Amino acid sequence: MSLSLYEISVPAFSRGLDVLSHLLDKGAAYAEENGIELAVLIGGRLAPDMYTLIGQVQSASDAAKFGAARLAGIAPPSFPDTETTLDELRARIAKTGEFLKSIAPESMDGQEEREIVIRPGGRELKFTARDYIRGFVLPNFYFHLTTAYGILRHQGVPLGKMDFLRGA
Numbered sequence: 001m002s003l004s005l006y007e008i009s010v011p012a013f014s015r016g017l018d019v020l021s022h023l024l025d026k027g028a029a030y031a032e033e034n035g036i037e038l039a040v041l042i043g044g045r046l047a048p049d050m051y052t053l054i055g056q057v058q059s060a061s062d063a064a065k066f067g068a069a070r071l072a073g074i075a076p077p078s079f080p081d082t083e084t085t086l087d088e089l090r091a092r093i094a095k096t097g098e099f100l101k102s103i104a105p106e107s108m109d110g111q112e113e114r115e116i117v118i119r120p121g122g123r124e125l126k127f128t129a130r131d132y133i134r135g136f137v138l139p140n141f142y143f144h145l146t147t148a149y150g151i152l153r154h155q156g157v158p159l160g161k162m163d164f165l166r167g168a
Helices: 005-033 038-042 053-072 086-101 129-154
Strands: 115-118 125-128
Touching (some): 005 086, 005 129, 125 129
Antiparallel strands (some): 115 125
């Protein structure tokens, strides 16, 4: 039995977004218990040249919505990167999840060899849909999800591996 493009993408994105929501909830509880301003928590970063927690959430959302849309051959929704609060980040995650629920498996399945072209940073990258999900989208999505976890841990939030693997 083989996995379809849909099966290896949309459920992984949905699960990862659920994990991200859980991480933010634990971060908020930790901040409240320890008198930490939420703005400090979500403004945290691992290094000066890396995105803040806000940017990591936005980037994970973008990876999921752009990845799924490109695989389905549809236009992604536009979410401007304007979030500045935890509630706004939660809303963005929820909107991304709703978009993923709207994608029909048949829009992706059987399209493994379709060409996908993206232009990050002014350069053009070409993939088959199969290579795009395996070699670009999923690694990018998990990079931002893992970095969000790392930022929260770095700030003292008591997270463990099972918080990241929840429901596995």
